Amino acid sequence: MTRRLRYLRTSPTERARAARTLLGRAGIVSVAVLAWLAPYRTTALAREAPLAMHCAEFAGAVLSAELIALPTAGAQIESAAMIGATAPGNQQGGEYCRITGRIKALEPTTPDIRFDLNLPRRWNGRALQIGGGGYNGVVVSGTGVMPFSPDRAPLAQGYATFGDDSGHVGDSSLAVFGLVDEAVTNFGYAHLKKTHDVALALIARAYGRPPQRMYFAGGSTGGREGYTVMQRFPDDYDGVIANSPALNFSGVRLLGVKLGQAEYGKPGGFVAPALLERVYQRTLAVCDRLDGAADGIVSDVDACRTHEADIIDSLRCPLDPGASATALSATSPDACLNDAQLATLLVMRDGLSLPYRLAWDVSGYRGYNVFQGTQLTGSLGLAHQPQRLPVPAFHANGYLFAQGDGYIRYFVARDPQFDSLRFDPQRPGKYRAQLIELSHTIGAMNPDLSRYIARGGKLITLQGLADEVISPNQTIAYHDALVARFGVEAVDGFMRLYMVPGFQHGSGVFIPSVDLLGALDNWVTRGVAPETLTATDIAAATNGRSRPLCRYPRFPRYAGKGNLNLASSFICAQP
Structure with missing residues (x-):
């Protein structure tokens, strides 16, 4: 432990020097994170050693509270190990360093925030934070395929991925933690920032540099969390996928x-x-x-x-x-x-x-x-x-x-x-x-996304018109409120809303599979704004048919000829 903690500490002089040198090109990295990163950036290990050689060095490490923008008692890394490409259960197609830990609460009666972070050996320079569902309570592992997306997981594509349990333990139906004030605040918004800051520091430490792009993706409660980070922490993210968002939680x-x-x-x-x-x-x-x-x-x-x-x-x-x-x-x-x-x-x-x-x-x-x-x-x-x-x-x-x-x-x-x-x-x-x-x-109804828009942040939201849990009309109303506030041109410049006929809250007669992460990354990094997308139906009874995903307010209308199972037989029509 002494050896691990030694490289986590720097003198105030070293911190200040590192901050002055690196702040201008780190973007979303705080001064405290830069100072924490500084001694590691200059070592031969950071420049030359593969991730596998220093993954285990994270185990047992302690991150000080100053690395986290919101109040905590710091963070503790509980485990860190390389997961081999052929290890049982690894479906990602490559090696990665799996880190688990917890962010310590201020009050002894408040549960810690448990988190997982996955660092691929072949990193694409991007990071993806993944949201939860319901009342959360289960750590989001970040190793699997995103819901309603093609089979290749973000981790397999080279993304550093991370998620958490929002600061309490239990299945998504349990609301008992509502009796604990700090746990409620964590669930509402604080866990997002706390986990982001810890993950960012660890990513920068592991690779010797911060991610070039930081994304967030989630649905339902995770969709609310996506809108929450844009509203509360707009400087931290370059792009967000927020599907079926529980915006108006109360x-x-x-x-x-x-x-x-x-x-x-x-x-x-x-x-x-x-x-x-x-x-x-x-x-x-x-x-x-x-x-x-x-x-x-x-x-x-x-x-x-x-x-x-x-x-x-x-x-x-x-x-x-x-x-x-x-x-x-x-x-x-x-x-x-x-x-x-x-x-x-x-x-x-x-x-x-x-x-x-x-x-x-x-x-x-x-x-x-x-x-x-x-x-x-x-x-x-x-x-x-x-x-x-x-x-x-x-x-x-x-x-x-x-x-x-x-x-x-x-x-x-x-x-x-x-x-x-x-x-x-x-x-x-x-x-x-x-x-x-x-x-x-707890809620993400604030229509002021001016800072996020000004920074060039992008947003994709997909929701079913037949959703029985989150009203599609509430999501549409928030979009319309943005248009009323910023104008159509400004909203079109940063947001894509796709309302999907037949899609419910994860089920339905049409369940779309579409690469939203690829569309988001292409928009952020290349400036190619997504327009009409093509979704493949993964509903059991109709698996394999396709439909166009039309930008709201348009919807798919049959063109009058052609195979009903092919998206090419449909146009995006105005209501």
């Missing part, structure tokens, strides 16, 4: 509570899966062909919305003088929607409107495309059981309600026994201040 959790109340707090409000499937099939019958192709995908969502009233009327239980609608639907649960069941679906369609403002003047949450091709019977859809569990579960009680329930219990009320069915999102009473504070800490 809003979607509050809507989930309101949805659960409609399902379980109102007599007859539960909508059985068979009836949800009937709703979905009815929307397909009316809207599938509006884009010119009978392919099981509702692509022209705007045109479908004009038929919504007729769709709802066709699903509503008829008025029968001899029997109530509730009795009729109870007798034939998959036949029609009673008033309470329709009210449940309209809660999801209409979203949430609040009589007060959350952070960044947010006043609610945009609704979902319930009657435009969104299937609500999957594992992340609405409730599958008519009884609410004491602790709501994803499949039994619906993803949105289960996650919203945990948010209210642990983050808002801070009472594990609190009954979220008694919580009124519109009139939160004594919890209002806590809700507003949380929306500042």
Whole structure:
């Protein structure tokens, strides 16, 4: 340990000299990191030795708190070892140095931030931070293929990759850490910066220079994290991929509570899966062909919305003088929607409107495309059981309600026994201040991306128009807010938004596979802005067909001839 720590320390004079010499050409590297790097840059080891010869030197090393811009108690490297190209489980096609560690919390009751960092022997000079999902709680390893991307992992392409657990342990459904203030701050935004700074220092130490480009990629919670780093730490990143982003985190959790109340707090409000499937099939019958192709995908969502009233009327239980609608639907649960069941679906369609403002003047949450091709019977859809569990579960009680329930219990009320069915999102009473504070800490609705834009940062966002977890209309609304603030030309200069018909939250009748990282890197390094992309469907039933990924607001329309399974048979049409 003495030998390891010796090269991690420098005198103040050496730090100042290193900072003056290197700051101008390091870009995103802080003065503290440059000083920490200085003694290593001048050694023969840094210039000549392969990574394998000094990977193990990181094991047991301690990084001081001054290397991290946000308050911590420093970082500890727990393991560091080369992973051979033929080692069991290594699918990356080459050797890499795998480093694991933890960033120490300030308070003894706060969990540390656990992180993984992977340093490829053949480095391309770039680094990629990868976001998490749900409530996080599991370390993002950074070794695998990015979701909905081609088979070659970023690590195999030469990227140094890293991720973390956001500062607590547990699966993505557990919100218990909401009782711990420092853990909430870490989850909201601080873990991103802390892990970034530690990884940056280690990358610079390993290769003798900082990365030329720093990227971030994530979806859902990871998508929120992508927007968060642009808003809070714009100097740290050159490009971001932020898919299906949970931008309005507080809003979607509050809507989930309101949805659960409609399902379980109102007599007859539960909508059985068979009836949800009937709703979905009815929307397909009316809207599938509006884009010119009978392919099981509702692509022209705007045109479908004009038929919504007729769709709802066709699903509503008829008025029968001899029997109530509730009795009729109870007798034939998959036949029609009673008033309470329709009210449940309209809660999801209409979203949430609040009589007060959350952070960044947010006043609610945009609704979902319930009657435009969104299937609500999957594992992340609405409730599958008519009884609410004491602790709501994803499949039994619906993803949105289960996650919203945990948010209210642990983050808002801070009472594990609190009954979220008694919580009124519109009139939160004594919890209002806590809700507003949380929306500042966890959320990415700040439309001020001026610093990120000015630095030349780029952004790609992909989301399904049939997403049942993150409302596609909330993502569109944020994009439109950027246009209102900066103008179309400025937004087009840094952002690409691709709304994908038929794609849900990781599932759907069309699941796109496309190389977004390649598109982002090409944009950042060569100035080639992506336009229409081609996505291959990886849904089991239709694997291999392709469609154009059209820039919002365009959508794929069948050209009238050609193979329905080929993207070349479609054009990107204006709504």
